[in-house]
Amino acid sequence: DQQVKQNSPSLSVQEGRISILNCDYTNSMFDYFLWYKKYPAEGPTFLISISSIKDKNEDGRFTVFLNKSAKHLSLHIVPSQPGDSAVYFCAASAGNQFYFGTGTSLTVIP
C-alpha cells in the first residue's frame, strides 16, 4: 500500500533550466510534507518542507508547491545545477511517522 508515490523514477534536465519533481499521495490526513535529497552512499538530507496550511514554500532555488485537492506535491529547482544531481524523495506525515516515495533520480546535464 503505497501512500506516497513518485511516478517518475528518473529525470534529466539541462543546467540552468527548471527541474520539476512530482509526488502524489493518497492519505488526506497527511498534514506535513518534505523533500529529501540523497547522494549515493549517504543518508537522505532534508531539503524543504511544507505544512498543509500552505500551498507554496520557497527557499532559495527550491520551491515546493502543494495542491491538497489533487493530493499532489511538486518540487521546483530553478536554476538547476550539476550538483543537484541526486535522488529526491518526497515524504508525508500525519503524526510521528513519515511515509516516503520511491524517489526520483535527477540528472542535471552541464
Place this chain on the structure above:
Amino acid sequence: EPEVTQTPSHQVTQMGQEVILRCVPISNHLYFYWYRQILGQKVEFLVSFYNNEISEKSEIFDDQFSVERPDGSNFTLKIRSTKLEDSAMYFCASSVRTGNYGYTFGSGTRLTVV
C-alpha cells in the same frame, strides 16, 4: 553542524547470525528512528523510539528486530537471526520533536546477508 553517526558503514554477515547496527543520534534530540532501504526500493519506516520505549513500529519490525538505547548516547538496532532479505541500507534518524519536523539522518549502514 551536528550529525547522526552510524557504524559500521558496511556489515557483512552470514544468514542466521545476529547483527547490531549502531547509531549515535544528535545529543539534544529526543526521538529516534530506524529506516531501511532495500536496493532499488523506497525508504521504509521500521520503528520510532522515545523515552526509552518504542512509540511506533511497522509490520516489518517483527520479533527478530529490537532496539535499545543502552547508555544514553547510542541507539542500536539488533537483528537476531538475519535472513537474506534483510540485506539493505539501514538509516538511523533523530529529531528534536515528533510530528511536523524533518529528521536528521545518518549516512546509513549497508547490511549484506550472505
